[in-house]
Amino acid sequence: MNVLIVEDDEAKRDQLKDFFETQIEDPLVNCKRSLQGGLKEIISGDYDLIVLDMSLPTYDIGGGEDGGRPQSYAGREILRQMDRREINKPVVVVTQFDKFGKGADSLSRNALDDQLQKEHKQNYLGMVYYNPAVEIWKKDLIKLLRIIYR
Amino acid sequence: MYSKNIDSYKDHLRNYAYEDFLLAQGIETPSELHGIIDKFDVSKVIYFLKNICVESVMDVSVSFSSSKELLKERLAVCQLLLKIDKENTSSHQEEIKNISRELAIKDRMREIEKSKIYVDVDSVTEVASKSLKENFARYMSFIKGGISEKDIKVRSTAREKLGQGDVTGLLNLVLPENEINAILESMVSEFRDQFVSSTQHGLDGYLSTRIRHGTLSGHIRRPLEANSNLITNKYSDKGEYKKNEYWIARIGLTDKKQTDRLSKAFAEFSKEFDDLIKKIISEWIQVKKSQNDKGLIDFSLRKYNFVYLSSLVTVETTFEQFLDQLFAHFFDILDASLVSIRNGLNLEIKPEVNRLLTDLQKDIESICSDYDITELNNTISRARTDLQNSLDRVIEWFRLSRSTKDEPFGVEEAINISLASLEASGYSITTQVDISEEMDNFKIQGKLPSFVDILFIILENVARHSAISDTPEANIKVKFDDNILLFRVENEVAASAITAEQRNKLSGIRKALQEKRFLASVTKEGGTGFYKIQKTLSHDFRPLKSDFNPKLDFDFFGDNQFFVEVGIPIHSIVSVSEN
Numbered sequence: 001m002n003v004l005i006v007e008d009d010e011a012k013r014d015q016l017k018d019f020f021e022t023q024i025e026d027p028l029v030n031c032k033r034s035l036q037g038g039l040k041e042i043i044s045g046d047y048d049l050i051v052l053d054m055s056l057p058t059y060d061i062g063g064g065e066d067g068g069r070p071q072s073y074a075g076r077e078i079l080r081q082m083d084r085r086e087i088n089k090p091v092v093v094v095t096q097f098d099k100f101g102k103g104a105d106s107l108s109r110n111a112l113d114d115q116l117q118k119e120h121k122q123n124y125l126g127m128v129y130y131n132p133a134v135e136i137w138k139k140d141l142i143k144l145l146r147i148i149y150r
Numbered sequence: 151m152y153s154k155n156i157d158s159y160k161d162h163l164r165n166y167a168y169e170d171f172l173l174a175q176g177i178e179t180p181s182e183l184h185g186i187i188d189k190f191d192v193s194k195v196i197y198f199l200k201n202i203c204v205e206s207v208m209d210v211s212v213s214f215s216s217s218k219e220l221l222k223e224r225l226a227v228c229q230l231l232l233k234i235d236k237e238n239t240s241s242h243q244e245e246i247k248n249i250s251r252e253l254a255i256k257d258r259m260r261e262i263e264k265s266k267i268y269v270d271v272d273s274v275t276e277v278a279s280k281s282l283k284e285n286f287a288r289y290m291s292f293i294k295g296g297i298s299e300k301d302i303k304v305r306s307t308a309r310e311k312l313g314q315g316d317v318t319g320l321l322n323l324v325l326p327e328n329e330i331n332a333i334l335e336s337m338v339s340e341f342r343d344q345f346v347s348s349t350q351h352g353l354d355g356y357l358s359t360r361i362r363h364g365t366l367s368g369h370i371r372r373p374l375e376a377n378s379n380l381i382t383n384k385y386s387d388k389g390e391y392k393k394n395e396y397w398i399a400r401i402g403l404t405d406k407k408q409t410d411r412l413s414k415a416f417a418e419f420s421k422e423f424d425d426l427i428k429k430i431i432s433e434w435i436q437v438k439k440s441q442n443d444k445g446l447i448d449f450s451l452r453k454y455n456f457v458y459l460s461s462l463v464t465v466e467t468t469f470e471q472f473l474d475q476l477f478a479h480f481f482d483i484l485d486a487s488l489v490s491i492r493n494g495l496n497l498e499i500k501p502e503v504n505r506l507l508t509d510l511q512k513d514i515e516s517i518c519s520d521y522d523i524t525e526l527n528n529t530i531s532r533a534r535t536d537l538q539n540s541l542d543r544v545i546e547w548f549r550l551s552r553s554t555k556d557e558p559f560g561v562e563e564a565i566n567i568s569l570a571s572l573e574a575s576g577y578s579i580t581t582q583v584d585i586s587e588e589m590d591n592f593k594i595q596g597k598l599p600s601f602v603d604i605l606f607i608i609l610e611n612v613a614r615h616s617a618i619s620d621t622p623e624a625n626i627k628v629k630f631d632d633n634i635l636l637f638r639v640e641n642e643v644a645a646s647a648i649t650a651e652q653r654n655k656l657s658g659i660r661k662a663l664q665e666k667r668f669l670a671s672v673t674k675e676g677g678t679g680f681y682k683i684q685k686t687l688s689h690d691f692r693p694l695k696s697d698f699n700p701k702l703d704f705d706f707f708g709d710n711q712f713f714v715e716v717g718i719p720i721h722s723i724v725s726v727s728e729n
Contacts, residue, residue: 009535011504040212055532058209059216061539063546064260068217069209077210080162096531098524132534133508 002046005031006038006078007053008061009096012130016051016094019138024145034060034067035074039081047089049148052078054095054112072101076112079120091120092144093127094137165210168202178213181226187234196235203227218256225249251566258559258567258598259574263543264551265599266360267488271477273351273689274344278473281344285337286469292330294465300326301460308461323457335456341476346437346449349669350689353447353484354437358673359603359682361547362435364610367427368575369544373536374423375576378529380510381420391417401521408517415513422506426499431675434491446494447487455479481550488548495545500538507534558593558726561585561628561635567598568605577613579622586629595724600690607679608639608714616712617644633698634717643712656705663702680704683716693719 001024007013013031021027030045032038035056042050056074057067071077075093082089093116098109107115113127125147128140172178175186180203187195205220214220225246232242304323311319325331347354374381379396394416403409436445443450462475511530514523562585569581594601609624616622625640659680662668668681680702687700701717 008539010500010538011534036209036212036215043212062542064256064263065216065218067539068220069206077162081210084166096534097528099528131511132504133512 001025001027001048003027003029003049003051004038004041004045004047005029005051006033006035006041006056006075007031007051007094008033008056008067009053011132012053012094012096015132019141020051023138023142032060034058035071035077036060038074039078042078042082042087042089043085049145050078050082050089050091052091052093054093054100055097072105073112076116076119079116079124082123083120088123090123090125090148092125092141094130094141095127096130096132098129162210164202165207168207169211171198178211179223179226180208181223181230184230184233192234196231199227199231200235200238218253221249221253221256225253251563254563255566255570258563259570262567262571262599262602263547264549266356266547267353267484267550268356268360268599269345269353269484270351270356270689274341274348274477275473277344277348277351278341278476279469281340282337282473283469285333286472289330289333289337289463290465290467292333293463297330298326298328301328301330304457305461308457312458312461320458321454324453325456325460331456331460334460335451338456338459338476339451341473342439342449342451342480345477345480346439346447347673349672350685354673355682355685357435357437357447358675358678359607359686360599362431363607363675363678363682364614365571365575365606366431366435366544368577368610369540370427370537371423372574372576373533373540376578378533378536380416380529380533381423382416391420393417397526400525401518401523403518403521411517412514415510415517419506419510423503426502426506430495430499434494446490447484448490449480449483449487485550488550491548492545495541495548500541503537503541504534507537556596558595559598560593561589564594564598564601565605565626565628568602568609571602571606572609572613575610577610579609579613579624581609581623582625584625584627588630589628593726595726597690597723600686603686603690604683604716605637607683608637608716611679611714612639612641615643615647616641617647618642619644630720631717633720634701635720635723636701637716637718638713639715640711640713643706643710645710648706648710653706660704687716687718691718691722693722 003020003024005013005016005020007016013033017029017031020029030041030047032041033056035058037060038050038052038056052075054075055070055072057070058074059065059068061067075095079091082091093113095109100107100109100112109127109129116124116127125144128137128144130137172180172182175183177183177186180199183195183199203224205217205224208214208223209217209220214223228242228246228249232239232246235242304325308320308323311317311323325334344352346352349355371381379394382392382394384391393413397416398409398412401412403412433444434446436443436447438445438448438450440450459475459479463472467475507530511527514526514530518526562583565581565583565585569579572579612622612624622641627638627640629636655677659677662671663680663684668684671678671681672685684702687702691700693699698719698721700719700722701715704712704714706712
């Protein structure tokens with residue numbers, strides 16, 4: 001199974017990579033670190049599952065690049081762009097935040113999950129809350145993965 | 151209109167409309183419209199370019215791969231607007247100027263970050279040429295006159311082992327103890343001392359000024375300070391950490407026991423975090439010259455160093471070639487040391503800061519279980535990622551960059567880059583800058599890092615020592631004064647910071663500078679900023695003509711002001727006139 005993880009937090013990215021490499025059959029796991037990095041890879045690649053962080057920098061940070069505009073809803077943007085391009089691959093969002101955006105633009109995790117369920121019925125599987133201190137996120141991810149294997 | 155007057159929920163539709171329009175014209179970027187503008191109503195094109203082709207819309211397009219590319223495209227859009235929107239020439243010119251400045255600062259910041267690891271090769275060469283030439287001549291007379299069988303065997307075996315890539319074999323070789331090898335050892339040790347620990351031009355002085363003296367700590371602490379308020383400072387150098395009043399208030403804790411427990415958790419976190427930074431500075435980014443020294447920058451000389459160097463010298467080796475061999479060898483040692491530091495930061499520090507944040511989060515969840523801590527949890531999550539990025543940036547400092555750009559720069563640029571460096575290190579000040587008109591076409595070639603070294607220390611002092619509770623302000627004036635390029639920085643100081651102790655401390659520093667007793671302090675941190683400035687002035691800007699010397703002056707003045715004045719002889723700068 002080809003899995004793409006789009007995640008800028010290195011420790012979380014490594015944990016997710018380890019998880020998928022041990023939990024799924026014939027894993028081929030690739031990682032990207034930004035909205036644009038992830039989007040370009042989704043457009044050019046062929047993945048069976050896409051795992052998105054919600055908040056991401058626009059560009060890969062490093063080598064003099066500061067990442068550009070931090071995007072609180074980068075995961076949602078990627079889902080929308082996939083719709084636009086008719087890329088209908090299963091998507092899971094794994095986030096360590098309870099709240100996104102600022103002011104009038106802000107949404108709770110549950111409200112965002114609802115919104116994504118409505119907007120992306122075809123391919124959005126669900127949202128998993130990631131807390132590095134506890135491993136419940138792994139069980140939650142396994143539950144969502146079972147949807148793909150049905 | 152929806153976006154401006156209702157909410158931003160449909161902004162993505164506007165962004166996609168931008169992309170679809172360009173696609174329909176067969177182009178990828180808005181600046182490419184210049185070839186087909188006549189197809190459209192020019193007022194609509196102007197609106198499109200001015201209001202839609204902005205970074206926050208264009209950055210969803212896959213046509214750009216970096217924020218620099220994005221900025222350059224916006225610059226191209228503004229240049230196109232300059233041609234077609236004559237009514238608003240001055241606002242387009244202003245935006246072009248701002249973007250050009252931002253791009254230049256990004257480039258220069260990269261240059262500054264690449265220069266953190268630095269050895270003044272020209273000065274080391276100059277000094278080594280004087281101190282080693284005689285000994286080299288003696289050494290070569292031995293080599294040419296004939297050396298012992300043992301010496302020949304070791305050298306030829308070393309060459310053989312090198313050719314085979316047999317490192318273990320090389321490490322087992324030892325030069326015989328005799329006069330020729332004693333001369334070699336003495337030359338190599340002397341060169342090592344100049345390369346590494348000369349307070350004027352050696353590696354350690356630059357490590358202290360550019361990394362250890364506040365910059366590293368500021369960079370790593372930054373994600374936990376300003377917007378996160380996760381870390382506090384101590385009341386005094388050896389005192390306790392201040393209470394985290396911010397989060398106690400935000401969470402709304404009222405119970406004294408809970409408040410005390412939360413304060414303790416934050417204080418422990420702050421201490422452990424700062425201890426980690428202290429470890430990096432005092433145990434890792436230090437030069438090791440003997441087995442007992444601490445430091446990952448290991449220049450302790452072992453037998454194989456001399457064996458290796460001896461194998462490179464033949465009867466035809468010139469002194470210049472010998473110096474090249476020494477430089478190559480010591481840069482290789484430095485390279486290897488930098489790998490150790492990068493690995494340490496990646497494999498030890500990054501997981502450790504993650505652990506500290508995870509433990510803090512666990513403590514907070516247990517102490518504040520009946521409070522809403524969503525905001526705090528989110529802040530810790532954001533800080534975790536930002537901290538990784540800060541560490542990644544710091545890790546990149548520890549790479550050897552042999553070439554540096556030498557593009558001319560103006561005084562205003564040097565000030566802007568110093569301010570950007572200050573901000574990147576987590577300090578915040580405002581500035582009023584007054585540069586005399588005669589500098590308008592004055593550009594300087596080379597020595598940008600040295601200018602930034604000086605300005606950074608002065609401005610960091612304003613941020614750290616003015617004791618102003620709001621953002622301190624620095625007034626920077628630059629002008630020519632006779633044959634001196636004069637910088638004067640003034641700032642307000644809180645009355646509480648102007649004590650007899652402070653005045654005495656400044657007097658002591660001025661005296662040490664006058665008596666030239668400052669070089670030993672250049673590689674130390676803590677109260678050594680003015681010594682570092684003086685060292686940079688007297689070494690990097692040493693005058694070609696002896697009648698004009700660099701100048702450094704500083705003191706309190708008026709009721710509550712402080713000034714620093716730095717004068718750089720124009721003859722010590724290569725200036726490029728811009729016509």
